[in-house]
Amino acid sequence: MSADGYCEPKSTEISRFWRRLITNILYFGTIVVCVFFFLLPLLWMFLNALKTPLQIVELPPRIFNFTPTMENFENVFNSQNFLQYIYNSLIIAGGSSLLGLILGLPAAFSIAQYRQKKLAVFILISRMVPGITFLLPLFIMFRFFRMVDTYTSLILSHLLVGLPFIVWVMVPFFESIPKDLIDAARVDGCNIFSTFIRIILPISMPGVVTGGILSFIFSWNNFMFSIVLASNRTKTVPVAIFNFIAYAQIDWGGLMAAAVTITLPVLVITILTQKYVIRGLTAGAVKG
Amino acid sequence: MAKVELKNIEKTYEGDVRAVSAANVVIEDREFVVFVGPSGCGKSTTLRMIAGLEEITSGELWIDGELVNDIPPKDRNIAMVFQNYALYPHMTVYENMAFGLRIRKIANAEIDKRVQEAAKILSIQEYLHRKPRALSGGQRQRVAVGRAIVRNPKVFLFDEPLSNLDAKLRVQMRTEIAKLHNRLKATMIYVTHDQVEAMTMGDKIVVMKDGVIQQIGSPLLLYDHPCNHFVAGFIGSPPMNFLDGKLRRDGERLLAEGEGFSFVVADNHLEALLKAPHPEVVIGIRPEHMGIAAQDQIDNILSAHVTVIEELGAEAHMYMSRRADDMENLIARLEQRHGYRIGDNIRLSPDMERVRYFDAVSGEALLGVIGPIRMSSRRSALAQG
Numbered sequence: 001m002s003a004d005g006y007c008e009p010k011s012t013e014i015s016r017f018w019r020r021l022i023t024n025i026l027y028f029g030t031i032v033v034c035v036f037f038f039l040l041p042l043l044w045m046f047l048n049a050l051k052t053p054l055q056i057v058e059l060p061p062r063i064f065n066f067t068p069t070m071e072n073f074e075n076v077f078n079s080q081n082f083l084q085y086i087y088n089s090l091i092i093a094g095g096s097s098l099l100g101l102i103l104g105l106p107a108a109f110s111i112a113q114y115r116q117k118k119l120a121v122f123i124l125i126s127r128m129v130p131g132i133t134f135l136l137p138l139f140i141m142f143r144f145f146r147m148v149d150t151y152t153s154l155i156l157s158h159l160l161v162g163l164p165f166i167v168w169v170m171v172p173f174f175e176s177i178p179k180d181l182i183d184a185a186r187v188d189g190c191n192i193f194s195t196f197i198r199i200i201l202p203i204s205m206p207g208v209v210t211g212g213i214l215s216f217i218f219s220w221n222n223f224m225f226s227i228v229l230a231s232n233r234t235k236t237v238p239v240a241i242f243n244f245i246a247y248a249q250i251d252w253g254g255l256m257a258a259a260v261t262i263t264l265p266v267l268v269i270t271i272l273t274q275k276y277v278i279r280g281l282t283a284g285a286v287k288g
Numbered sequence: 289m290a291k292v293e294l295k296n297i298e299k300t301y302e303g304d305v306r307a308v309s310a311a312n313v314v315i316e317d318r319e320f321v322v323f324v325g326p327s328g329c330g331k332s333t334t335l336r337m338i339a340g341l342e343e344i345t346s347g348e349l350w351i352d353g354e355l356v357n358d359i360p361p362k363d364r365n366i367a368m369v370f371q372n373y374a375l376y377p378h379m380t381v382y383e384n385m386a387f388g389l390r391i392r393k394i395a396n397a398e399i400d401k402r403v404q405e406a407a408k409i410l411s412i413q414e415y416l417h418r419k420p421r422a423l424s425g426g427q428r429q430r431v432a433v434g435r436a437i438v439r440n441p442k443v444f445l446f447d448e449p450l451s452n453l454d455a456k457l458r459v460q461m462r463t464e465i466a467k468l469h470n471r472l473k474a475t476m477i478y479v480t481h482d483q484v485e486a487m488t489m490g491d492k493i494v495v496m497k498d499g500v501i502q503q504i505g506s507p508l509l510l511y512d513h514p515c516n517h518f519v520a521g522f523i524g525s526p527p528m529n530f531l532d533g534k535l536r537r538d539g540e541r542l543l544a545e546g547e548g549f550s551f552v553v554a555d556n557h558l559e560a561l562l563k564a565p566h567p568e569v570v571i572g573i574r575p576e577h578m579g580i581a582a583q584d585q586i587d588n589i590l591s592a593h594v595t596v597i598e599e600l601g602a603e604a605h606m607y608m609s610r611r612a613d614d615m616e617n618l619i620a621r622l623e624q625r626h627g628y629r630i631g632d633n634i635r636l637s638p639d640m641e642r643v644r645y646f647d648a649v650s651g652e653a654l655l656g657v658i659g660p661i662r663m664s665s666r667r668s669a670l671a672q673g
Contacts, residue, residue: 178372180370180372180374181374181376183339183341183368183370183374184368184370184374184376184435185376186340186341186362187339187340187341187361187362187367188362188387188391188435189388189392190362190391191360194391198387199376202378203376203377203378205378
């Protein structure tokens with residue numbers, strides 16, 4: 001480095017340029033790798049849903065150079081009666097998240113309000129225990145009551161997934177609500193129920209929406225409880241995909257089209273509500 | 289409008305933690321009573337017991353001639369203003385104020401009338417349709433007060449309502465709440481840790497410490513006749529000066545002597561001090577009674593050097609120390625322009641007729657205390673008499 005006054009700033013400027021470039025490359029590189037890893041299967045699914053059976057198994061695979069066909073989707077809705085399965089899934093996922101909210105919100109509120117930490121841990125444990133542990137007892141129980149293949153049994157079993165989650169999201173949310181607000185409502189003339197309905201719930205809407213949506217998605221995606229407890233009348237979409245796997249052959253195109261069909265609503269819900277959901281999930285942590 | 293009576297009210301938390309013990313207070317109809325004390329003294333707990341938000345462990349609480357121990361807050365006909373405002377964030381200012389009335393199923397026309405009226409009193413008409421988050425701290429506090437006003441309650445409760453506001457706003461709201469009291473002529477109970485608020489707002493002040501009521505009385509009574517060392521030090525700004533001393537008979541005279549000073553007890557204090565249980569006393573001197581000694585004065589002199597001078601314009605607060613390390617803080621309030629500088633040696637002469645004396649062991653005032661005082665000091669006074 002010379003003693004020249006102009007030389008030094010220029011060289012630091014250049015090194016800063018390189019440093020920034022390398023940082024950016026690393027930064028975006030990581031993101032690209034991650035996104036590639038997560039999105040490639042999705043992309044593969046979308047593309048194959050638009051191919052004929054022959055094109056799917058063709059080697060070397062055609063990536064974009066094929067003529068898209070809607071045949072698979074027609075198959076999904078016409079010959080497979082997928083509308084019925086979607087209806088079933090909506091009833092079960094909707095019902096179980098609604099019931100989960102009805103039961104979980106007051107439960108979470110009382111855990112937060114009366115500091116029932118032990119109860120909270122108990123609920124967390126039921127969330128962590130693998131679902132398959134509950135499956136056999138549930139099946140025996142529902143068979144005893146002749147409830148296998150009913151909406152009720154599926155909604156109740158899906159509660160095991162959604163309810164603890166809702167409680168777990170809502171407890172920190174309710175804890176972050178200042179106690180004075182509840183006191184103010186009591187002085188204003190509310191009892192604990194009207195305080196909950198008129199003050200606590202409206203304030204906690206981001207959390208309620210988050211809990212509800214995620215519980216709906218968990219239930220929508222749930223395969224295990226449905227494959228055991230559902231049969232022809234109440235079959236849900238993840239189970240219905242199995243219709244495309246026959247004894248002798250697998251209809252890859254139909255399978256992919258069905259997968260796309262059940263993924264799309266979840267994808268749309270997630271994209272539309274992601275801001276809300278992230279706010280809901282972090283609210284308790286950040287507000288303090 | 290109502291009279292509130294606390295009879296032997298106690299609050300004990302789990303694990304035998306006593307928050308309030310044997311509180312006896314009578315709050316007359318239309319009175320403005322301030323509970324004041326350092327944090328953790330039980331003043332907020334007492335207020336919350338009056339509100340019904342906190343259960344009363346023992347004792348009786350009477351509001352307007354009705355025993356309310358087991359009556360829930362909503363049926364006590366009280367309204368409360370909280371320190372952090374506690375406005376409902378999802379409702380507009382209007383709905384915040386109307387909420388208590390809606391819960392009570394009051395007709396819409398009546399609600400509207402009352403809300404508009406309260407908004408006018410508090411000059412918040414322009415904000416009625418805003419949400420609380422779009423308001424400044426001062427505006428939010430007005431809404432919180434408005435929410436109390438519309439309810440037209442028997443008793444208003446204020447729990448440190450001004451401590452979240454900045455200094456200027458606090459002074460402004462202080463006078464507004466005082467005006468409101470004049471206007472509404474309601475019973476108001478106000479809790480604060482700020483003795484200036486207590487002095488300026490209260491008709492009557494209740495000083496608390498460690499869950500025990502120390503003294504109850506008008507602001508000037510507490511200022512002039514504090515019942516013990518704690519009240520004397522807590523009430524007044526700048527605070528009272530305290531000197532450790534010992535009483536000694538010297539012929540006809542009674543001397544109060546300490547490190548570097550020998551005061552002659554004034555005649556009006558003689559009788560009371562001769563009955564003092566111990567010779568060790570704490571001498572309390574208000575800053576405005578710390579005069580500058582005349583050149584030729586020999587008695588009642590206290591020498592110190594100036595450490596800090598606060599010029600406030602109309603008066604000056606001069607901080608002094610008798611110790612080389614400046615750790616002592618004696619304060620004099622000087623009303624005239626004085627011309628002293630930091631480091632100056634100064635000869636002080638307390639106004640001996642207005643000095644207070646406290647027992648060094650118990651902290652009780654040795655000069656007779658006028659007005660209602662707490663039970664224990666009354667008992668000891670009787671025992672001595």
